[in-house]
Amino acid sequence: MSLRAKEYYRASSLEDAYNKLKENPKNVIVGGGLWLKKTGLEYHTIIDLSNLGLDQIKEDKDFIYVGSMVSLRDFENSPIINKLFNGVIAFGVREVMGPAFRNIATIGGSVYGRFPFSDVIAALLPLDVKVKLYPNQEMSLNDLVNYRGKLDGIIEQIIIRKEEGKAFFKKVKTTALDFPMINFSIVNRSGKNYIAIGSRPGVAALAYKAMEEADKGNYEKAAEIASQELQFLDSSNISKEYRIDLTKVYVLRGLKEVNE
Ligand SMILES: Cc1cc2nc3c(=O)[nH]c(=O)nc-3n(C[C@H](O)[C@H](O)[C@H](O)COP(=O)(O)OP(=O)(O)OC[C@H]3O[C@@H](n4cnc5c(N)ncnc54)[C@H](O)[C@@H]3O)c2cc1C
Structure with a gap:
């Protein structure tokens, strides 16, 4: 699939890029262009920000x-x-x-x-x-x-x-280059626990009730709560039940690791 557009525009400033974006609903900002390419849609103008020093x-x-x-x-x-x-x-x-x-x-x-x-x-x-x-x-x-x-x-x-603390990340996937079946990101920062779970298949979300329980030091209960408070669904390559089982395992493992 190629990136399809009638015009390519290299912006000279953010204001210039924004004005160009507003000119036509079919104009888009391009980053690496990988997702824009994958969608297969056709755009009017793709607006490139690569001259604006935003790569720092x-x-x-x-x-x-x-x-x-x-x-x-x-x-x-x-x-x-x-x-x-x-x-x-x-x-x-x-x-x-x-x-x-x-x-x-x-x-x-x-x-x-x-x-x-x-x-x-x-x-x-x-x-x-x-x-x-x-x-x-x-x-x-x-x-x-x-x-x-x-x-x-x-x-x-x-x-x-910038904060002090420890983190744990786990992506469960079938092959090295695959999309995640589910992912876990658990961080203890400045003494408080944060639990994000993505690809459930919904976009990553924080498990607030589980985080509260984890702050009390009840990691097993926190993992159980995380598996209940967020929505888990079936996908073609993973069932809802397996996502829930993985959540109980990896949230517990992550909480233990970041609180060691
Ligand atoms: C085959 C494939 C496999 C992938 N696998 C994974 C994976 O396993 N895990 C994972 O996390 N991600 C995965 N991704 C997503 C990938 O990591 C990138 O997030 C994705 O390609 C978007 O980055 P990009 O720079 O290519 O954005 P683009 O394709 O350039 O843009 C994506 C969207 O963001 C908009 N945009 C870009 N930059 C800006 C900006 N500065 N301001 C406003 N809007 C902007 C564009 O208009 C477009 O709507 C995958 C993508 C592909 C194509």
């Missing part, structure tokens, strides 16, 4: 700033990202396809897409992450994931708060 990862004392055009590969190899939560966030992103693919796929495309199977969103959801959208919006990753409808704006960067 920067940090200050409290936050990490990841430009939307940072590739998954640069993200997973970044020393700044690898310092976060014993390198597990980088590991979660490394679980997506192969290195050649991750050299092209971007953080912006992965977040904007809100793909139900997303390992990238699952890995990031238990952290304190804000998404900055041009022209004038900033929202938590959790709000963005739960936002229904078409997002207005262009993702400029994601902002990750």
Whole structure:
């Protein structure tokens, strides 16, 4: 499948890109273009952000700033990202396809897409992450994931708060390059537990009741609650019951690991 568009436009600024986006409902922002290609849809103009310096990862004392055009590969190899939560966030992103693919796929495309199977969103959801959208919006990753409808704006960067703690990530898949059947991302940050489960097959969500129980130190009960409070459904390659069984096992394992 090729990326089909009548025109290609390399934006000179975010304002320029936004104005071009608004010109026609069939204009789109392109990150790595991998998902846009896969949909097989035809667009009027694809708007490229690659001249805007959005391929940088920067940090200050409290936050990490990841430009939307940072590739998954640069993200997973970044020393700044690898310092976060014993390198597990980088590991979660490394679980997506192969290195050649991750050299092209971007953080912006992965977040904007809100793909139900997303390992990238699952890995990031238990952290304190804000998404900055041009022209004038900033929202938590959790709000963005739960936002229904078409997002207005262009993702400029994601902002990750630096915190102390440990993380656990597990993608259950049939082959090395496959989509996840289910994924788990469990983080203890600043002494509190966060549990995200994705590809249920719904997009990653936080299991709030299970998180409360985990903070009391009741990890087995927390795993049981997680398997009940989120919605699990059948897919062609995995049953609802198996997803629930995996949840009990991996939530318990993850909670023990991050609280050791
Ligand atoms: C065959 C295949 C297998 C995959 N397997 C997995 C997997 O196992 N796990 C996983 O987590 N992911 C998987 N993915 C998803 C992949 O990791 C990327 O998330 C996906 O390709 C989108 O990234 P991209 O840079 O290619 O985005 P694009 O295809 O360029 O864009 C995706 C969407 O985001 C919009 N967009 C892009 N950048 C911005 C921006 N800065 N602001 C606003 N909108 C923007 C586009 O308009 C489009 O709607 C897979 C994708 C494919 C095609």
